[in-house]
Amino acid sequence: MTEYKxxxxxxxxxxxxxxxxxxxxxxQWKTELGFTLKIVGVTDLFLGxxxxxxxxxxxxxxxxxxxxxxxxxLPGGEATALNEAVIKDSGADIIVExxxxxxxxxxxxTSFCRWALEGGKHVVTTNKGPIALHGSELKALARRNNVAxxxxxxxxxxxxxxxxxxxxxxxxxxxxxxxxxxxxxxFVLTSMEGGLGFAEAVAxxxxxxxxxxxxxxxxxxxxVRLKVVILANELLDAKLTxxxxxxxxxxxxxxxxxxxxxxxxxxWKLIGAAKRQADGSISASVEPRLLSNDHPLASVxxxxxxxxxxxxxxxxxxxxxxxxxxxxxxxxxxxxxISIHQxxxxxxx
Numbered sequence: 001m002t003e004y005k006x007x008x009x010x011x012x013x014x015x016x017x018x019x020x021x022x023x024x025x026x027x028q029w030k031t032e033l034g035f036t037l038k039i040v041g042v043t044d045l046f047l048g049x050x051x052x053x054x055x056x057x058x059x060x061x062x063x064x065x066x067x068x069x070x071x072x073x074l075p076g077g078e079a080t081a082l083n084e085a086v087i088k089d090s091g092a093d094i095i096v097e098x099x100x101x102x103x104x105x106x107x108x109x110t111s112f113c114r115w116a117l118e119g120g121k122h123v124v125t126t127n128k129g130p131i132a133l134h135g136s137e138l139k140a141l142a143r144r145n146n147v148a149x150x151x152x153x154x155x156x157x158x159x160x161x162x163x164x165x166x167x168x169x170x171x172x173x174x175x176x177x178x179x180x181x182x183x184x185x186x187f188v189l190t191s192m193e194g195g196l197g198f199a200e201a202v203a204x205x206x207x208x209x210x211x212x213x214x215x216x217x218x219x220x221x222x223x224v225r226l227k228v229v230i231l232a233n234e235l236l237d238a239k240l241t242x243x244x245x246x247x248x249x250x251x252x253x254x255x256x257x258x259x260x261x262x263x264x265x266x267x268w269k270l271i272g273a274a275k276r277q278a279d280g281s282i283s284a285s286v287e288p289r290l291l292s293n294d295h296p297l298a299s300v301x302x303x304x305x306x307x308x309x310x311x312x313x314x315x316x317x318x319x320x321x322x323x324x325x326x327x328x329x330x331x332x333x334x335x336x337x338i339s340i341h342q343x344x345x346x347x348x349x
Contacts, residue, residue: 155333
């Protein structure tokens, strides 16, 4: 039976949810997946850090209060975040990186990933920043060190859009995509269809935990722009940077715009898209689009995400699912670990 040792970098909602899944389902995974997971280190800028090479109790970790320096309450724990030590010296096989996204330079997450890959450790991450801003460098580093670098959760949380397109749509000649890739902005637009003004809809999204205190990244399209870069580079073999993607958000849409769309049999959606042009170049954008009600993305409402791939052999192929959520994103990390396990098993045949 294979056992993978994990070091969790960041212990907010997502990695805490992963720890909860480990506490509840590890024995089940032994039978279903052919492996178990052991947490050997945790580091978090707010909570502190702990290394337990023989294994830390996942249930105890999940019950830890969200208080500054809380990891110091555990035997061997520290009130400070010893990020480098946990990544390099905990004995982990896999580094699970789930810190906040810095859209400017991808730090400190990029350095966390780099340290791990340089040390011959697999990395799974939900973080958009390192992939969108430094993806080529980090993937090359992983190849040089013969380790995996997986990031399924960086685009649509637990909905396996990257792996589905790479594997299930391989050979279908994907020529482009368009998607609703931000649940907050889609929730705001759906709320406006229900009669709320923009500011009221944003406040409701904040109240329900969909939107941050500063919702700019969501409603102005900056979050979607990072995801478009990731998808275009992964699936269209583009070499886009963030500045290559034109970007505008939904804050200028009024209730009058929403109502006029309804009367015209259409809906406003914030769409992230990329397309291969006749000359082989890739054009990409994030913008509000007026979609007719028969468009495959028009009926996607609330915090749900969806992406529609344009393929040469199948036409439009659309997948929808949760684009946020702690457990959903933790599942994306699990799916990345499953991928590592399957590749390892294949290489041993």
